[in-house]
Amino acid sequence: MYWEKEIETMDREQLTQLQSKRLQATVLQAAKTSYYKKLFDKLHIQPEKISTLKDLQNIPPTTKEDLRSGFPYGFLATPLEQVVRLHSSSGTTGVPTVIYHTAADIDSWSNLVARSLYGVGVRKNDIFQNMMSYGLFTGGLGMHYGAEKIGTLVIPIAAGNSKRQIWFLKNFQTTVTHIIPSYALLLSNLIKSEGLDSSQDLNLKIMLIGAEPHSEETRQRIEELYQSKAFNSYGLSEMNGPGVAFECAYQNGLHVWEDAYILEIVNPKTLEPCPAGELGEMILTTLSRQATPILRYRTKDLAYWIDEPCPCGRTHYRISRIQGRTDDMFIYHGVNIFPIQIDKVLMNNPEVGSNYLIILERKDLRDTMKVEIEIKPELFIGDLPKLERLRERIQAEIRSETLVTPEIILVEPGTLPTTEGKAVRVVDKRQL
Amino acid sequence: MYWEKEIETMDREQLTQLQSKRLQATVLQAAKTSYYKKLFDKLHIQPEKISTLKDLQNIPPTTKEDLRSGFPYGFLATPLEQVVRLHSSSGTTGVPTVIYHTAADIDSWSNLVARSLYGVGVRKNDIFQNMMSYGLFTGGLGMHYGAEKIGTLVIPIAAGNSKRQIWFLKNFQTTVTHIIPSYALLLSNLIKSEGLDSSQDLNLKIMLIGAEPHSEETRQRIEELYQSKAFNSYGLSEMNGPGVAFECAYQNGLHVWEDAYILEIVNPKTLEPCPAGELGEMILTTLSRQATPILRYRTKDLAYWIDEPCPCGRTHYRISRIQGRTDDMFIYHGVNIFPIQIDKVLMNNPEVGSNYLIILERKDLRDTMKVEIEIKPELFIGDLPKLERLRERIQAEIRSETLVTPEIILVEPGTLPTTEGKAVRVVDKRQL
Missing domain, CATH: 3.40.50.12780 (ANL, N-terminal domain)
Structure with a gap:
C-alpha cells in the first residue's frame, strides 16, 4: 500500500x-x-x-x-x-x-x-x-x-x-x-x-x-x-x-x-x-x-x-x-466564475454528452454568455418539450451554482470542436 | 575515447x-x-x-x-x-x-x-x-x-x-x-x-x-x-x-x-x-x-x-x-535503382537545394521517371542557358550512375512537399 x-x-x-x-x-x-x-x-x-x-x-x-x-x-x-x-x-x-x-x-x-x-x-x-x-x-x-x-x-x-x-x-x-x-x-x-x-x-x-x-x-x-x-x-x-x-x-x-x-x-x-x-x-x-x-x-x-x-x-x-486558476476565472456581470463550476453542473446531468463550450461575447456594450452543450445521441432525436425541459433545468442549475443565467444551447453530439490535448472550455471574445 | x-x-x-x-x-x-x-x-x-x-x-x-x-x-x-x-x-x-x-x-x-x-x-x-x-x-x-x-x-x-x-x-x-x-x-x-x-x-x-x-x-x-x-x-x-x-x-x-x-x-x-x-x-x-x-x-x-x-x-x-532497403529499390525499364544513388548525384551538385522528389508514372503502358529538384534561390533567377546546362549535367550524371535517363525538372526552392519526419523521396504511381 x-x-x-x-x-x-x-x-x-x-x-x-x-x-x-x-x-x-x-x-x-x-x-x-x-x-x-x-x-x-x-x-x-x-x-x-x-x-x-x-x-x-x-x-x-x-x-x-x-x-x-x-x-x-x-x-x-x-x-x-x-x-x-x-x-x-x-x-x-x-x-x-x-x-x-x-x-x-x-x-x-x-x-x-x-x-x-x-x-x-x-x-x-x-x-x-x-x-x-x-x-x-x-x-x-x-x-x-x-x-x-x-x-x-x-x-x-x-x-x-x-x-x-x-x-x-x-x-x-x-x-x-x-x-x-x-x-x-x-x-x-x-x-x-x-x-x-x-x-x-x-x-x-x-x-x-x-x-x-x-x-x-x-x-x-x-x-x-x-x-x-x-x-x-x-x-x-x-x-x-x-x-x-x-x-x-x-x-x-x-x-x-x-x-x-x-x-x-x-x-x-x-x-x-x-x-x-x-x-x-x-x-x-x-x-x-x-x-x-x-x-x-x-x-x-x-x-x-x-x-x-x-x-x-x-x-x-x-x-x-x-x-481553477487565478487566470482562468472570468468575470461575467460582475460575478467571478470558474469554468469548473459549470463543469460540475453539466457532468451531473446524465443527459449531457462529452463536450461543451462556454462562449462570452460583447454585444452593444452588453456581455452575453452562452453555453453550448452536446447531449447524448439517443436524446437528440427525442421530443422537443423534453429537450426544452432539460435546457431549462440546466439553466436553473447553473444559475443556482454561479448566480448568473447564461443562454443554454443543446447541440448534436460531435459538433463542438475537439482536441487531443487539453480542452478549450471557455472562449472569451469580449477582449478581441 | x-x-x-x-x-x-x-x-x-x-x-x-x-x-x-x-x-x-x-x-x-x-x-x-x-x-x-x-x-x-x-x-x-x-x-x-x-x-x-x-x-x-x-x-x-x-x-x-x-x-x-x-x-x-x-x-x-x-x-x-x-x-x-x-x-x-x-x-x-x-x-x-x-x-x-x-x-x-x-x-x-x-x-x-x-x-x-x-x-x-x-x-x-x-x-x-x-x-x-x-x-x-x-x-x-x-x-x-x-x-x-x-x-x-x-x-x-x-x-x-x-x-x-x-x-x-x-x-x-x-x-x-x-x-x-x-x-x-x-x-x-x-x-x-x-x-x-x-x-x-x-x-x-x-x-x-x-x-x-x-x-x-x-x-x-x-x-x-x-x-x-x-x-x-x-x-x-x-x-x-x-x-x-x-x-x-x-x-x-x-x-x-x-x-x-x-x-x-x-x-x-x-x-x-x-x-x-x-x-x-x-x-x-x-x-x-x-x-x-x-x-x-x-x-x-x-x-x-x-x-x-x-x-x-x-x-x-x-x-x-x-x-537502401530491399523494399525501397524500384525497377525502372528493367534496371534496379536505389533512391540513394540519385541522392548521391544530386547532393554532389552544389547548385541543388535541400529537397527533391522522384516520380514514377505509367503513361500509355510505358513507364516514365521524373526527378523534380529544388535548386538554390540565387540560381533560380539566373540565366536560362545556365539552368539548361545544369539540367543536362544532372541528367547525364544520373544516367552514368544508374543507367537510366529520367526527365529532370528544376523547381523553385520551397515548392516541393516537406515533412518534419522521414522524407518521402519516391512517389511510385505506377501501381495505383
Whole structure:
C-alpha cells in the first residue's frame, strides 16, 4: 500500500523537522543562483537563517515572470555539466520557463511519481498506457519514469492518434492509463463508435487524470464510462511535473508530498494564509531539488486545505481538487466564475454528452454568455418539450451554482470542436 | 575515447568467444518463447547445441511477418511482469511489430547508445537537443536514455515545430543534435529564413543522423551547412532501436556492436553470405536481450562488410552506410535503382537545394521517371542557358550512375512537399 511507509506516514512533528532541514539546504542551494543571490542581497536576507515556514514567508514569492526574466541560467544552482535534463513550459510566445534537473533531481522526481502511482494500486504486473505528450511537457516523461521505477510495463504511446490508442487499450488489455480528463470523455465516444464497450471490452482499472482542472462530477462520469477508478493527479513543470500531489485510494482530496514541497495556500491579493476550507492560491517551495531550487512559486492554481486525517494513514496534508486558476476565472456581470463550476453542473446531468463550450461575447456594450452543450445521441432525436425541459433545468442549475443565467444551447453530439490535448472550455471574445 | 575500452577493443578471438557464449544463452532464452519453441520442435533443433555462427545458420530467418504473426506474446521469453517497456513499429495498417524490454534490456540498450555517442565525442558537458519523435518510435527515447547515461544535458524537444527547434538551437547553443538527415537539410533553409547563419549563430559540433538511408554526399552537405560533424547512426526497433551500429570519429563505415548482435550479410535471394564489399541484406541476431530474443532477423536493409581494421582501434567489424532497403529499390525499364544513388548525384551538385522528389508514372503502358529538384534561390533567377546546362549535367550524371535517363525538372526552392519526419523521396504511381 505504501511505496515508502516511513516517509508517507511520518508523524507531523518529524515531518516538520524534515521539512525544516531540507528547507535550510534548499535556501542555501538557492543562494547559489544569480536570481536568489541578488534578491537575498537586496533584502538583506541571510539564507543560513531560514529554516521555518515563518522564515520562508519573509522571502517574496517567485512568479512565472521572474522565471522568464532569469532565462537562461538565472535559476541554475549547479554547474551546467551536472544537469542531465531540462523541461520547459509549452511556450506560447516569448521566452519559455525552463527547469533544469540533475540526475538526482530526476531520480527524486521519479520516486515521487512512483510513490503516487503505487499508492493508488499500480504494480509491476500492470500495463500502463501513457497517453500524455512526451517531450518538453512533463506529463509524459514524468509519469513514464515513475512507472518505470515501479517496474510496470510502460507503453509510451504518447498523445494523439485515438484509433491507435483504442487498438492498444483493447489488444493489450491495458490496466492503467494516464489521460487528460476531457480527452477521456471524448475517447469514450470514439470507443463506442468503434463498436466497443469501454466497460466490457477494455480492462482499465486505474486512470490517472490530470493536466487540467476538472470537477468531481467529471471524475465520476469517467469512472462510470470506463468502469475504472480515476485518480486526480496534480503537478506543474516548475515543480518537476506530476507527483506534487496525488489522491490516495480514498479519493478524498490530494496528499501533497510534504517531504519534497512546502505548500502555502494564500489569498492571492493579500498573500495572507488561508485557513482550511478557504480557497486560495497555492504557493510551492521545492525541498529536494539541486539544479533549480524555487522558493515560494506562485502557481496560480486555486485549492483549499483539508483539515482532517486521512483514513489511508498518510500524514501528508491534503488539498481539495484544483478549483481553477487565478487566470482562468472570468468575470461575467460582475460575478467571478470558474469554468469548473459549470463543469460540475453539466457532468451531473446524465443527459449531457462529452463536450461543451462556454462562449462570452460583447454585444452593444452588453456581455452575453452562452453555453453550448452536446447531449447524448439517443436524446437528440427525442421530443422537443423534453429537450426544452432539460435546457431549462440546466439553466436553473447553473444559475443556482454561479448566480448568473447564461443562454443554454443543446447541440448534436460531435459538433463542438475537439482536441487531443487539453480542452478549450471557455472562449472569451469580449477582449478581441 | 572509449566508453568501454575492454569490450570495444577486445581481440577478435575473445569477441567470438563472447558472442558464442551469449548466443548460447540467447538461443536457450528464445526456446522459452512459443514461436521459437514451435520452430525448434518442428525442425528438430536442439537449442543447447547452438553456439557458433554456423550452428545459427541452421535456424531459418525470422521476418517481420513472423513477428506480426506472433502478436501479442509469441516472442516474449520472460514473464510479462518482468517487462518494463514495449516499443512498436509505427504501424501503418494491421498489427504492429512489438518488442518487449526488461529493465536489464533497457539498461543494456542505453549502454550501447551511450557507447556510440561517447565514441563520437559526446560528453557530459554537451547540450543535446533530441529532435526525434518520443514515444513508441525508438529514435527518441532510445537516444534519450543513452545520452542520459553519459550525463549529457538532454533537451527532449522531440520532433516537429521547426521554429521552436531553431529557438532552442540558438538560445541554448546546442552542441549535439539527433536529427533525420532530410530534415537537417530542410531545417537549414528555415534557419536562413530566420536571418540566422547555421555556421555562425549556432554551436552544433556533433550531429547524429539516422532513421533514413542517405548518401555520403548528403552527409557532407549537412556538415558544410552546419559546420558540424555528422555521424551516421543505425538501428531498428526490432533490434532495440539506435545503437546497433555507429560511426566512430573516422567516419569510414559503421562499427556493428558485435558483443550485442551477430550480423550476417547475405544475398537476399539465396541467403548465401556475401563476401566483404558485396552488397547484401543484413540479418541480425540479438545477443543480450532477455524479453524478446530474436534470431536471424531479416532487416531488409542493404549494406556490405568493410574488411579492414579501423584506425580507431575498435575491433568490432564495420559495415558500409545503408545503401537502401530491399523494399525501397524500384525497377525502372528493367534496371534496379536505389533512391540513394540519385541522392548521391544530386547532393554532389552544389547548385541543388535541400529537397527533391522522384516520380514514377505509367503513361500509355510505358513507364516514365521524373526527378523534380529544388535548386538554390540565387540560381533560380539566373540565366536560362545556365539552368539548361545544369539540367543536362544532372541528367547525364544520373544516367552514368544508374543507367537510366529520367526527365529532370528544376523547381523553385520551397515548392516541393516537406515533412518534419522521414522524407518521402519516391512517389511510385505506377501501381495505383
